[in-house]
Every structure is written in C-alpha cells, then in structure tokens.
Amino acid sequence: DRRLKIAPSILSADFSDFGREIRAIEDQGADWVHVDVMDGHFVPNLTFGPPAVRAFRPHVRTFMDVHLMIAPVDPYIEAYAEAGADLITAHVEAGPHPHRTLQAIKATGKRAGLALNPGTPAEVAEPLLDLCDLICVMTVNPGFGGQKFIHPCITKVERLRAMIGDRPIHIEIDGGVDPQTAPLVVAAGADVLVAGSAVFKGGTVDAADVYGRNMQAI
Numbered sequence: 001d002r003r004l005k006i007a008p009s010i011l012s013a014d015f016s017d018f019g020r021e022i023r024a025i026e027d028q029g030a031d032w033v034h035v036d037v038m039d040g041h042f043v044p045n046l047t048f049g050p051p052a053v054r055a056f057r058p059h060v061r062t063f064m065d066v067h068l069m070i071a072p073v074d075p076y077i078e079a080y081a082e083a084g085a086d087l088i089t090a091h092v093e094a095g096p097h098p099h100r101t102l103q104a105i106k107a108t109g110k111r112a113g114l115a116l117n118p119g120t121p122a123e124v125a126e127p128l129l130d131l132c133d134l135i136c137v138m139t140v141n142p143g144f145g146g147q148k149f150i151h152p153c154i155t156k157v158e159r160l161r162a163m164i165g166d167r168p169i170h171i172e173i174d175g176g177v178d179p180q181t182a183p184l185v186v187a188a189g190a191d192v193l194v195a196g197s198a199v200f201k202g203g204t205v206d207a208a209d210v211y212g213r214n215m216q217a218i
C-alpha cells in the first residue's frame with residue numbers, strides 16, 4: 001500500500017496525557033503513531049522504555065511504529081515487540097551486525113525497519129533490503145524534535161527508491177518534516193512521513209491539514 005501515510009511522533013506530545021494525545025492525532029487522520037525510543041547513549045536524549053510503550057498500546061487504534069535509537073539494540077527487541085509494537089525500526093549504525101538485528105526483529109513476527117542517519121549512504125541498505133519492510137531516512141541527526149531538515153538527504157531518498165524497485169518496502173522520512181519539506185520528499189519517493197513539531201504545537205495537537213492531504217494522490 002503506497003498511499004501516503006502520516007505518522008505523528010509523540011515525542012512532541014503532551015507527556016502528561018498520552019492517551020488523549022494519541023486519540024487526538026488519530027481522530028485527525030494519523031495513519032500510524034510514531035514512538036521515538038532514545039537511550040542517552042546512541043543519542044543524547046532519553047525517552048521511553050518497554051513499560052511506557054506497553055502503556056501506549058491500548059490507546060493506539062491504528063499502527064504503532066517504534067523507532068529504536070538505542071545501542072546495543074538486539075537485547076531489547078523482544079521487549080519492545082511484547083510491549084505491542086507493530087513495526088520495529090533499528091539503526092544500521094547501532095551495531096556491527098544489522099543483518100542479525102533485522103533477523104531478530106523478523107523473528108518476533110513484527111515488521112522490520114532500518115534507519116539511516118544523515119551521514120550514512122543509501123548503499124549500506126542494499127544487502128539488507130530483503131529483510132526490510134521499511135527504510136527510515138533520517139533528515140535530522142536523531143535525538144531531538146524540532147531540528148532543521150537536512151536537504152542533501154533528499155538525494156538519498158531518490159537512490160533508495162530506485163534501489164528498492166518494485167519491492168514492497170516503505171520509505172519513511174523522519175526529522176524536520178513540515179508543509180514545506182514534505183512535498184520534496186514525497187516527490188523523491190517517500191511514502192511515510194513522520195512529524196513531531198509540525199503536528200504538535202505548544203503541547204496541543206494541531207494537525208490541521210497535516211502536510212496537505214492532497215498529496216495522497218502522488
């Protein structure tokens with residue numbers, strides 16, 4: 001299903017009431033709920049452990065997209081799968097064995113994603129594509145919401161779309177997506193758009209016309 005999907009990141013939600021925030025973004029048309037897991041080691045910020053993700057699960061009626069920015073990642077895959085993730089994304093930079101990591105995600109029965117930092121070339125994904133349901137192209141350095149979109153990453157999206165060919169693999173964009181940058185990445189071949197600060201403003205949801213739904217036609 002290559003219809004454009006919007007995946008708001010609850011990293012920018014009101015942390016005092018995730019149930020309400022998740023309901024609000026889904027009511028406003030979110031396709032997936034993006035959960036940013038950070039460990040204070042792979043990235044300089046800390047967020048959600050498996051018990052937090054388990055607490056989000058009953059509120060998510062759509063699809064829970066769990067982005068692991070943690071290293072090591074392998075020892076925690078099962079815990080996040082059991083917590084209720086529908087898709088688990090790990091970073092190719094998180095360890096020396098990304099192939100093994102993707103196999104471990106697949107072994108849980110969940111869908112598998114591979115994330116690439118802005119400094120990582122598209123080509124590293126090539127030998128791993130058969131294990132991937134999604135490639136997450138980071139368009140900011142991971143760790144924080146509200147950063148500026150890194151434009152040269154758009155070329156990487158084009159390369160990945162060509163490399164993927166007709167395989168059923170999503171290309172997700174994460175970081176600095178807003179109404180200005182969204183059309184650029186969709187034109188380059190992305191079909192899942194994560195957005196934190198563009199959707200949640202000042203602690204309240206403002207998904208009014210998130211990126212212009214007319215892009216669904218692309």
Ligand code: DX5
Pocket residue numbers: 009011012034036067140141142143144145146147174175176177194195196197198
């Ligand atoms: C960054 C996270 C993103 C982030 C996006 O490390 O992976 O999901 O929340 O936030 P914005 O849309 O504000 O760049």
Ligand code: ZN
Pocket residue numbers: 009034035036067174194
């Ligand atoms: Zn993310």
